[in-house]
Amino acid sequence: MDKLEQIKIAAEREIKDASNLKSLEDLRIKYLGRSGELTMILRSLADMSLEEKKIVGPKAQALRMELDSMITEKNKKLSERKRSVLDVSRPGKKIKIGHLHPLSIVEKEIVDIFRSMSFSVIDGGPEVETEYYNFDALNIPKNHPAREMHDTFWLEKLGNKNERLLLRTHTSPMQIRYMETHKPPFQIIVPGRVFRYEATDASHEINFSQIECLMVGKDVNLSNFKFIIEEFFARLFKKKLTVRLRPSYFPFVEPGLEVDIQCVKCGGKGCNICKDSGWLEVMGAGMVHPNVLKAGGYDPREYQGFAFGVGPERIAMLKYNIPDIRMFYGGDLRFINQF
Numbered sequence: 490m491d492k493l494e495q496i497k498i499a500a501e502r503e504i505k506d507a508s509n510l511k512s513l514e515d516l517r518i519k520y521l522g523r524s525g526e527l528t529m530i531l532r533s534l535a536d537m538s539l540e541e542k543k544i545v546g547p548k549a550q551a552l553r554m555e556l557d558s559m560i561t562e563k564n565k566k567l568s569e570r571k572r573s574v575l576d577v578s579r580p581g582k583k584i585k586i587g588h589l590h591p592l593s594i595v596e597k598e599i600v601d602i603f604r605s606m607s608f609s610v611i612d613g614g615p616e617v618e619t620e621y622y623n624f625d626a627l628n629i630p631k632n633h634p635a636r637e638m639h640d641t642f643w644l645e646k647l648g649n650k651n652e653r654l655l656l657r658t659h660t661s662p663m664q665i666r667y668m669e670t671h672k673p674p675f676q677i678i679v680p681g682r683v684f685r686y687e688a689t690d691a692s693h694e695i696n697f698s699q700i701e702c703l704m705v706g707k708d709v710n711l712s713n714f715k716f717i718i719e720e721f722f723a724r725l726f727k728k729k730l731t732v733r734l735r736p737s738y739f740p741f742v743e744p745g746l747e748v749d750i751q752c753v754k755c756g757g758k759g760c761n762i763c764k765d766s767g768w769l770e771v772m773g774a775g776m777v778h779p780n781v782l783k784a785g786g787y788d789p790r791e792y793q794g795f796a797f798g799v800g801p802e803r804i805a806m807l808k809y810n811i812p813d814i815r816m817f818y819g820g821d822l823r824f825i826n827q828f
C-alpha cells in the first residue's frame with residue numbers, strides 16, 4: 490500500500506510537469522509500460538493472499554485508470570500547444586491581395602497626368618443634381634432641343650427649394666459649382682460618376698464616368714487647350730498622337746469641338762477599332778460659353794476659358810482593348826482579375 494501511495498504522488502507530479510510529448514511517453518512506459526512500476530504491482534497481485542488482494546487490487550486498478558486518463562489529458566494539451574507553435578519549415582499560404590479596378594487604374598493615370606501639369610483635382614460634386622446645375626446654368630434652357638441629347642433619369646422627389654432633381658447626365662454642372670465659389674485664374678479637373686437613361690450596348694452604359702476639365706483666366710485660349718490635350722494623350726498612350734479638332738455643338742461652349750486622336754491601334758491606316766476612319770473620337774470640348782461664365786458669377790468680357798469632358802471607360806477600352814463597356818460593371822472576376 491505504501492508503494493502504491495508513493496507511485497501515486499510521484500507519477501501525478503511527474504505527469505503534471507512533463508514538458509513535451511517525448512517525456513510524457515517515457516512516463517507512461519515508466520509507470521504503465523509492460524515492466525512499468527504500477528504494472529509490476531498489478532502482476533504481483535497473483536502472489537498475494539486473498540485478503541491482500543482485496544485491499545491492494547482495487548486501489549492499484551483505480552490508480553492505473555487515474556494515471557492513464559491523466560496521461561491522455563496531458564497528451565492532448567501538449568499536442569495542441571505543439572500545433573500552435575510557429576513552424577517555419579511548413580510551406581507558406583499564399584495571401585490573396587486585392588487590386589485596383591481597371592477603371593480606377595485609368596482614372597488615376599489621367600488624374601496624375603493633369604496634376605503634373607498643375608491642375609487641381611476637385612473631388613466629387615453631387616450625383617443627384619438639380620435641373621439648374623445640370624441644364625439651365627449650362628445654357629440649356631427648358632424645352633431646348635439640346636436636352637434631348639441627355640436622356641435623363643428624373644427623380645420623383647423634389648429638392649428643398651421645390652426644384653426638380655435628376656441624376657447628373659454629365660460632370661459639367663461642376664463647372665458652375667466651382668466658379669460660384671472660386672476666383673479665376675484656375676485650372677481644375679473633376680472626376681465623377683454620371684447617368685444616362687438609355688438602352689445599353691457595347692458602347693453605352695446607363696452609369697459611367699467622366700472627367701471634367703475647366704481652365705479659366707484672362708487669356709486662356711484654344712491654343713492652350715490644344716497643347717494641354719496633345720501633351721495629355723502623348724503621356725497617356727506613351728507616344729505622340731496627332732490630335733484633330735472638329736466643330737461640334739454643346740450649348741455650354743462656343744465654339745464647340747469634338748476631339749479626335751489618331752487611332753491608337755492602327756496609327757491611322759484604318760482598322761476595326763476606328764471603323765476604318767483612322768480616327769477615334771475621345772472628348773467633347775470648347776471655349777466656355779459667355780452665358781456659362783455669367784452663371785458662374787464671372788464677367789465674360791474679362792474672363793474666358795476652355796472646358797472638356799472625357800470618358801475614362803472609353804480611354805480604358807482603347808488602352809486595354811476592351812470590347813464592351815458593360816464589362817466594367819458586370820462583376821465578372823475573370824475580367825477584373827486580368828488587371
Ligand code: PHE
Binds near residue numbers: 659660773796797
Ligand atoms: N458634358 C459634355 C458631355 O457630357 C462634354 C463636354 C464637356 C463638352 C465640356 C464640352 C465641354 O457630352
